[in-house]
Amino acid sequence: xxxxxxxxxxxxxxxxxFTANANYGGIQDEVWAAANGVATIWAYMIFKGGSEKExxxxxxxxxxxxxxxxxxxxxxLIQPNWRIKHTLSGGTFAYYYIEGIAQIDGRHKMTKxxxxxxxxx
Numbered sequence: 001x002x003x004x005x006x007x008x009x010x011x012x013x014x015x016x017x018f019t020a021n022a023n024y025g026g027i028q029d030e031v032w033a034a035a036n037g038v039a040t041i042w043a044y045m046i047f048k049g050g051s052e053k054e055x056x057x058x059x060x061x062x063x064x065x066x067x068x069x070x071x072x073x074x075x076x077l078i079q080p081n082w083r084i085k086h087t088l089s090g091g092t093f094a095y096y097y098i099e100g101i102a103q104i105d106g107r108h109k110m111t112k113x114x115x116x117x118x119x120x121x
Contacts, residue, residue, distance in 0.1 A: 002068050002110060007042040011067065012085040013078055032085075038077060043113075044068040045086075060118050065096055067113040071103070075111055084115055 015035040018028040034040075048064040067084060069075065084096040096115035104110045 002044050004070060006044040007068070007070060009043050009045050009086065010040055011043045012040045013038040013082060014085050015079065015082045032083065035077065035082060038075065041069050041075075043084075063117040063119070065115050065117065067096070067115060068104070069111050069113065071109055071111050078111075078113070084113065 013035045014032045016030050016032050019031055044067070046066045046068070048066055050061060050063040052059055052061050054060070078098070078101060080098050080101060082098050084098065086094045086096065088094055094117055096117045098113050098115045100112075100114035102112045102114070104112050
């Protein structure tokens with residue numbers, strides 16, 4: 001069982017929006033920003049293993065991670081097409097794309113976000 005003291009990693013939940021680009025009839029630009037109503041939160045990260053495969057004729061490493069966060073009503077807004085921004089040492093960022101959302105430890109206690117980080121080489 002995960003306790004509140006285990007939530008030691010600050011992360012930011014981000015949602016994507018699309019903006020029209022300057023070209024008439026052009027492709028929309030995707031913009032990621034902090035999700036409305038969901039601030040920076042504390043999480044407990046569990047790395048679940050990874051793999052390597054080929055996408056678009058290049059090798060891509062995948063890392064599966066479960067993020068456990070404390071349940072609060074505004075977190076019901078989180079969508080499976082959003083991502084998690086994690087600040088690494090040195091000021092760099094890692095982005096984990098949410099694939100699943102589950103309530104654990106009974107309803108209204110903890111939320112598990114299953115996510116994947118892809119790293120092209």
